[in-house]
Amino acid sequence: MPASGFAVIDFETTGLFPGGHDRVIEVAVVHVTAEGQIEGQRETLINPGRDLGRQDIHRVRAADVMNAPTFAEVAPRLVSLLSGRVIVAHNAGFDTRFLMAELARANYPVADPVVSLCTMQLARDLLSGTGRSLADCCAAYDIDLTGAHRASVDAYATAQLLASYIASAANPSIWGDSLALAADYSWPTMSAAPRSWYERPDGAQEQTASTFLGRISTRLPEITGPAQDQEYLALLDRCLIDRHLSAHEAQALVLLAEELGLSRHRCEVLHSEYFTALARIAWSDNVLTTAEMADLVDVANLLDIPADALDAALDQPAASLIVVTTAHFKLHLGDLVVLTGDMARPRSAWESELLSRGFAPRSAVTKKVALLVAADPNSLSGKARKARDYGIPIVGEVALARLASAFPLTR
Known part of the structure; x- marks a missing residue:
């Protein structure tokens, strides 16, 4: 059987330990011919079912992977992309260990070592005197590496690096031997139904009311009353504790509206009433501070309050505004309080x-916990999942600082 060439891979992961609890969160595969021609690229995010680790490195957010497939669901297509090809990666030991660990978790263990080449190790002979990092090796050939630590970027740059190695190598047998072995290598048969791959979005979409209201049914006539309104408003208030709507919170609002029989129009009315009540509270002392003004602007943006309604709330006391009796969250x-994820602090x-400040930090989430603080409010960690099940608010570090600052330091 003729050799198919090379499959350059790159994984983004939650951490460095494939044999422990770290998982793959993104994979990219670039096909390169035996002669060094790049001929195709595929990539997908992967839902690891846990916290994403150092998000400041890989820049993958929990909201990005909420609807992504699991590794087991992408494994059939991934194996087909690797079959018959030499696996190539920069620091191939790292990527192949994660590949083996994830396949084993998906009940597809690979018995024999995969056929692989490492562009980092090859640099010792082909780029003598150059640093070993991907950035160093790419710089030697003037290969662009803008946006590093995205699987597709790193894999494509590594593929270009491999092509440069092939073009400059004096002894082509280093490729031929590996290609022959790869052509005969047997991958496990994958019987699971594959899912479509799910690329990383180009930019982060900020959740506002408009991003989730469209998922709520339009019902006529209205069949709800004050009790349903208050239940929805209570959840809305909890979701806005940190003046941020996570994807999980938006989804929770949609599900509750459907459960309560609230129409899209009724939810828009409740959002307006909630904002009106917030403005009334801000004006209760007849003074609107800069902080209160900024807070009203933040909530107006999140709830897509019309500009004229925001202007009215900022420009005049709200003596005649509707009062909405919903309890606001306080510590x-x-x-x-429980913390989860790799935080900035x-x-x-x-x-x-x-x-x-008089609170009791805990390591586990129980029904008695008042607040979960996450590095990413969309966290997929076990703590976050349990907090959502219990109805415990989840906020980020900025919100924790604001909530805690109301209590003086005791020591």
Whole structure:
């Protein structure tokens, strides 16, 4: 059987330990012919079912992978893309270990070592005197690496690097031997039904009311009353604690509206009433501070409040505004607070501050916990899933700082 060429791969992962709890969150495959011609590229995000780790490195958000397939669901297509080809990666040991670990978790263990080449190791002979990083090797050939730590970017740059190696290598046998072995290599048979691959979105879409209202049915006539309104408003208030709507929170609002029989129009009315009540609270002392003004603008943007309604709320006291009786979330002394994810501030520092302000940091989520603080409010961690099941609010670090600052340091 003729050799098919090379399959250049790159994984983005939650961490560095494939044998432990770290998982793949993105994979890209670039096909390169035996002669060094790039002939195709595929990529997908992967839902790891856990927290995403250092998001500042790979820049994948939990909202990005919410609807992405699992590794088991992409494995059949991935194996077909690798079959008959030499696997190539920059630091191939890292990528092949993750590949083997993920296939084993998906109940498709690979018995024999895969046929692979490492562009980092090849640099010792083909780029003597150059650094070993992908950036260093690419710089030697003037290969663009803009947007590194995205699987598609790193894999494509590695494919270009491989093509440059092939063109410049004095001894072509280093490729021929590997190609022959790869052509005879047997991959496991994948019987699971594959899912469509799911590329990383080009930009982050900010969740606002307009991004989820379209998913709520239009019902006529209205069949709801004050009790349903208050239940929806209570959830809305909880979702807006940190003045941010996560994808999970938007989904929760849609599901509750459907469950309560609220129409899209009724939800829009409730959003307007909620904003009106917030404006009334801000004006209760007849002074609108800069912070209160900024808060009203934030909520207006999140709820897609019309500009004229925002202007009216900012320009005049709201003496005649509708009063909506929904309790606003507050922390209380002694509340249990749980942290999850790799935060910008060390978790130990947050726990010390929480203790000094009279709260009780905990490591596990129970029904008694008042608040979960996540590096990403859309976190897929087990703690976040349990908090959503219990109806516990989930906020980010900025919101925690604002909520905690109302309580003086005791030591």
